[in-house]
Amino acid sequence: MTVQTYHAPRTREEAVALLAADPAARVLSGGTDLIVQMRAGRAAPSSIVDIKNISAMQAVLGNDGRYTIGAAMPCTGLLRDEGLCKAWPGVVEAANLIGSVQVRNRATMGGNLCNASPAADSVPALIAAGATVLVVGPAGMREVPVEDIPVSPGKTSLAAGEFVAEIRLPVRPPRSADAYLRSIPRTEMDIAVVGAGVSLTLDEAGTCTAARVALGAVAPTAIVVPEAGAALVGTKLDDAALDAMAAAVRAACRPIDDKRGTAEYRTAMAGVLAKRTALIAAARARGEA
Amino acid sequence: MNAPEPKGKFRVVGTRPVRPDGIDKVTGKAIYGPDFVTAGMIQGAILRSPHAHARIRSIDTSKAEALPGVKAVVTSADFPGQSAKIIAAGETSSSLQNIAATCMANGKVLYIGHAVAAVAATTKAIAEAALKLIVVDYEVLPHVIEVEEALAEGAPILHEGMITKGLDPAPDRPSNASMVFTLAGGDVDAALAASAVTVSGHYRTAPVHQGYIEPHACVASWNADGQGQLWISSQGHFDLRNQTASVLHMPSSDLRTYPLEIGGGFGGKTGIYLEPVAMLLSRKAGRPVRLTMSREDVFNASGPAPGIVADITIGASEDGTLTALKLEFWNQAGAFPGSTIHSGVMTALGAYRLPAYFARGWDVVSNFAGTKAYRAPGAPQVAFVVESCLDDIARKLGIDALDLRLKNAARPGDPGPTRVPHGAIGYVECLEAAKAHPHWSAPLGPNQGRGVAGAFWGNYGGQSTAAVALAADGSVQVTTGSPDIGGSRASMAIMAAETLGVPYESVRVTIADTGSIGYSMVTGGSRVTFATGKAVIGAAQKVIATLVERAASLFGVEPGQVEWRDGAAHCLDGERAGESLSISAIAGKAGQFSGPIVAELAVNPLDYLPAFAVHICDTEVDPETGNVSIIRYTTVQDVGTAIHPDYVEGQMQGGAVQGIGWALNEAYVFDGNGRMENPGFLDYRMPVASDLPMIDTVMVEVPNPAHPYGVKGVGEAPIVPPLAAVANAVARATGLPMRQLPLSPDRVWAAIQAAK
Numbered sequence A: 001m002t003v004q005t006y007h008a009p010r011t012r013e014e015a016v017a018l019l020a021a022d023p024a025a026r027v028l029s030g031g032t033d034l035i036v037q038m039r040a041g042r043a044a045p046s047s048i049v050d051i052k053n054i055s056a057m058q059a060v061l062g063n064d065g066r067y068t069i070g071a072a073m074p075c076t077g078l079l080r081d082e083g084l085c086k087a088w089p090g091v092v093e094a095a096n097l098i099g100s101v102q103v104r105n106r107a108t109m110g111g112n113l114c115n116a117s118p119a120a121d122s123v124p125a126l127i128a129a130g131a132t133v134l135v136v137g138p139a140g141m142r143e144v145p146v147e148d149i150p151v152s153p154g155k156t157s158l159a160a161g162e163f164v165a166e167i168r169l170p171v172r173p174p175r176s177a178d179a180y181l182r183s184i185p186r187t188e189m190d191i192a193v194v195g196a197g198v199s200l201t202l203d204e205a206g207t208c209t210a211a212r213v214a215l216g217a218v219a220p221t222a223i224v225v226p227e228a229g230a231a232l233v234g235t236k237l238d239d240a241a242l243d244a245m246a247a248a249v250r251a252a253c254r255p256i257d258d259k260r261g262t263a264e265y266r267t268a269m270a271g272v273l274a275k276r277t278a279l280i281a282a283a284r285a286r287g288e289a
Numbered sequence B: 001m002n003a004p005e006p007k008g009k010f011r012v013v014g015t016r017p018v019r020p021d022g023i024d025k026v027t028g029k030a031i032y033g034p035d036f037v038t039a040g041m042i043q044g045a046i047l048r049s050p051h052a053h054a055r056i057r058s059i060d061t062s063k064a065e066a067l068p069g070v071k072a073v074v075t076s077a078d079f080p081g082q083s084a085k086i087i088a089a090g091e092t093s094s095s096l097q098n099i100a101a102t103c104m105a106n107g108k109v110l111y112i113g114h115a116v117a118a119v120a121a122t123t124k125a126i127a128e129a130a131l132k133l134i135v136v137d138y139e140v141l142p143h144v145i146e147v148e149e150a151l152a153e154g155a156p157i158l159h160e161g162m163i164t165k166g167l168d169p170a171p172d173r174p175s176n177a178s179m180v181f182t183l184a185g186g187d188v189d190a191a192l193a194a195s196a197v198t199v200s201g202h203y204r205t206a207p208v209h210q211g212y213i214e215p216h217a218c219v220a221s222w223n224a225d226g227q228g229q230l231w232i233s234s235q236g237h238f239d240l241r242n243q244t245a246s247v248l249h250m251p252s253s254d255l256r257t258y259p260l261e262i263g264g265g266f267g268g269k270t271g272i273y274l275e276p277v278a279m280l281l282s283r284k285a286g287r288p289v290r291l292t293m294s295r296e297d298v299f300n301a302s303g304p305a306p307g308i309v310a311d312i313t314i315g316a317s318e319d320g321t322l323t324a325l326k327l328e329f330w331n332q333a334g335a336f337p338g339s340t341i342h343s344g345v346m347t348a349l350g351a352y353r354l355p356a357y358f359a360r361g362w363d364v365v366s367n368f369a370g371t372k373a374y375r376a377p378g379a380p381q382v383a384f385v386v387e388s389c390l391d392d393i394a395r396k397l398g399i400d401a402l403d404l405r406l407k408n409a410a411r412p413g414d415p416g417p418t419r420v421p422h423g424a425i426g427y428v429e430c431l432e433a434a435k436a437h438p439h440w441s442a443p444l445g446p447n448q449g450r451g452v453a454g455a456f457w458g459n460y461g462g463q464s465t466a467a468v469a470l471a472a473d474g475s476v477q478v479t480t481g482s483p484d485i486g487g488s489r490a491s492m493a494i495m496a497a498e499t500l501g502v503p504y505e506s507v508r509v510t511i512a513d514t515g516s517i518g519y520s521m522v523t524g525g526s527r528v529t530f531a532t533g534k535a536v537i538g539a540a541q542k543v544i545a546t547l548v549e550r551a552a553s554l555f556g557v558e559p560g561q562v563e564w565r566d567g568a569a570h571c572l573d574g575e576r577a578g579e580s581l582s583i584s585a586i587a588g589k590a591g592q593f594s595g596p597i598v599a600e601l602a603v604n605p606l607d608y609l610p611a612f613a614v615h616i617c618d619t620e621v622d623p624e625t626g627n628v629s630i631i632r633y634t635t636v637q638d639v640g641t642a643i644h645p646d647y648v649e650g651q652m653q654g655g656a657v658q659g660i661g662w663a664l665n666e667a668y669v670f671d672g673n674g675r676m677e678n679p680g681f682l683d684y685r686m687p688v689a690s691d692l693p694m695i696d697t698v699m700v701e702v703p704n705p706a707h708p709y710g711v712k713g714v715g716e717a718p719i720v721p722p723l724a725a726v727a728n729a730v731a732r733a734t735g736l737p738m739r740q741l742p743l744s745p746d747r748v749w750a751a752i753q754a755a756k
Helices: A012-021 A034-039 A082-087 A089-095 A109-114 A122-128 A226-232 A239-252 A263-285 B022-026 B062-066 B096-103 B124-131 B147-151 B188-193 B237-247 B275-285 B295-301 B341-350 B379-397 B401-408 B427-436 B488-500 B528-555 B583-587 B645-664 B722-734 B745-755
Strands: A005-007 A025-028 A047-050 A060-063 A066-070 A132-137 A140-145 A150-152 A163-169 A176-183 A194-202 A208-216 B042-048 B054-060 B070-075 B086-089 B092-095 B115-121 B135-140 B177-185 B197-205 B217-222 B228-232 B255-259 B289-292 B307-316 B322-334 B356-365 B448-457 B464-470 B476-480 B507-511 B562-565 B568-571 B580-582 B598-603 B611-621 B628-638 B695-700
Touching (some): A012 A025, A012 A132, A012 A163, A025 A034, A066 A082, A109 A163, A122 A208, A176 A263, A208 A263, B042 B124, B070 B124, B070 B275, B086 B096, B086 B237, B096 B237, B096 B275, B115 B275, B147 B322, B188 B322, B188 B356, B228 B237, B228 B275, B275 B289, B322 B341, B322 B379, B341 B448, B379 B401, B379 B645, B401 B427, B427 B448, B427 B628, B464 B488, B464 B528, B488 B507, B528 B562, B528 B580, B580 B583, B611 B645, B611 B722, B628 B645, B628 B722, B645 B722, B722 B745
Parallel strands (some): A005 A047, B042 B289, B628 B695
Antiparallel strands (some): A132 A163, B042 B115, B054 B135, B177 B356, B197 B307, B217 B228, B217 B289, B464 B476, B562 B568, B568 B580
């Protein structure tokens, strides 16, 4: 592992200039994927641009019910923001399933997203949450839905010189909550065989008025399944609605057979997990959990 | 918990003092294999095969040699020619040719990760860059991984001309089966035919790795005068020295070998991989050379435990008395012959009374790293088969699983696996303790099941040397050649202190290099506390004899009139009767006698006894996902006498956890090219702490009368029952047979789906 140059810019503009100047540069935030890949010889960037020293890159900012999370905010840091934990328990729990505590003290949601693994835990939760990211680059800034960042395993839609600076979570209506579950053979320190994120809103009668369902590790990227969310809207999450939602989830799966699970198992688990996740989110929305 | 109360019989044995090596280990000061540095040392790196099976047409190292900073390049051409002579290779034996070929491929590569060339350079980066400049021309050959593929008609043969040993008549054609081992007695087919019930099953397990945290590493220095030094972390630096010296055709005494602290071995650090390569690099470079494996190298190129394919039938009468056992199994031995079929066969026959039996193991080679010993080598796989089948018998007859085992358990005097009668064994005591344990009768919830399994493990004695020396102040130096893997410094100090009658804290234990004490064989067969312990106790007794002799002289009486008690010589007779001389008073007067008080003793005790264990496991199976949770786990074991109960319990817990990992998720996963897809701890899934409940331990103490303190080996038996205990628990939770390991969620889910 040899790196020619390490940069620690103080501003977004500086970072953009450095990234634009070296097409083989890589962004470093927590480094829990990048450093591992470099040590294994799977990544050999000519320079590294560490974004942690840029202002607000390691902060959580709440403003009128909206949250802005710096792209280099470590996952365990999210746990310290009570308001965020209350508003987005599913996002926070997803980010805090990654690796071990030691890994999460470094690992970030920005890095989890831009590493573009289909099994990234925080990504389905962010997609279900309707999160967007602020991308900065040579042409200025743009706000992009989370699901539009990864395009295939290891590849993002970011253009040369661009990087993700912020993750943005929208205002929560009353009686809204989210949840994330994953299937792993162990209890921690593992990679999702399937991940499911659900975010939903109930009315005062307990009827679901809005729902987003997103899945990880069942396709080349994390995916949102609009049909699954639609199956919940207008219901009280009775068995028939959950079955319909699970069927929509399974229909959207395009997994592969690999060392972590068969396609058949992944597809079946996506349905099981989506149901369980929806029930946790609904219980949270009702204030029961 | 459940530690035996101090019995009053012993003063130090059975207590739980702090281990002498503990502070260095928890503060990071201890020097492990990859930590060691010596003056002028340079870095080595190894080029490994990308093919599972290929002939090496040529190797061009010229570009690598020309790279600035490169000091040496080595290939198999630098190794001396090897004979087919069989030598000890840790817990098994192997031919010199295969030992050398494990270190460096000779003519053919037999697995992905097989070493083909090595470089030493001034930096690791230069060494690795040089590897990329080595050109190897391979003729890729078809490969085999599974036993069935390896034995199929027309399969590619790994070792040309290899004829299966142990069959009569001998086969007339070469195959990938290196050897067959059979033990048989009585007419097994007739006994099965006459049995009231019989149960059969076809079983399969995957290769698994010991998973020690410390990778293999060594530093070698070979001087121009032919003498060399090796610094290694191993389970036995004498045996690794002997193997290295044999491969390099040098006298053993020319290769002084220094033990470093070992970060786990479990049988996997009983053979050589890097040592001769580092030596050859050092000789060429004129500098000490370090070689270290990466985790990926450890998985791909050190020795996992074999997978197994097995067919079994057990017969019983209506009351559950076993009538016959018929077992045939095929070990997936990896690239070299010599996997653990003998102990597998013994395992099948050691624990129960069997009027008729036939147990046969096949050693079958295929294209992954040659397997090596792993804690009770060969036993867990076979115990999985036998103890699962016994559970089927119990269910079929409606007999309690522990009662069935109690009814048939081997007792002292019963024939052992080779028909030599069992000595003072404690299997019945273990089964009774398990039955009496509250765990066995605790209620179970929905989707939960309770499994039980027993274990026999033969243990071993073997050669050890120890020395005991007194300083002038009476403090005690114990020296052995057995590395401290599981707390042996503490247990040796306890036994020496007990024997001498001195405080534990006044005894210090050193693990000496090969130039400083006589031979001790590798740590294996749970032999060190037993055999090296006997050497330490015997040497301490010789020291006592000298102390008594000198005290008698000082008292002016005959030695027979002096008693050694509580660390002092007591005069029993004459004018000074009732007076005593402390150990320091006598040791301090060494100048008046024939010199310092030192005794050395070499032993080869064969009066060891086997260990027996019973494990109880509760699992909960998620019927929708197939995830298995271990919700309660109890280990019961005959430990002889627990010298240091903390470390005995630690062995019981550690063995259980390794076995649980083997049962649930650990497996080598190969792709179609014979490449291991999971050579790292992310996807080679050993259990993590949150996967496990507290492992409860019950030590049953049935002492070995042939050991002064009753020691039986304890380290290996605890990995033997868990595979079956877990599988039996999952089978009872789901109502479905679980005959293939690991019981990963997708496999358990598929079984549940198939039964719907």
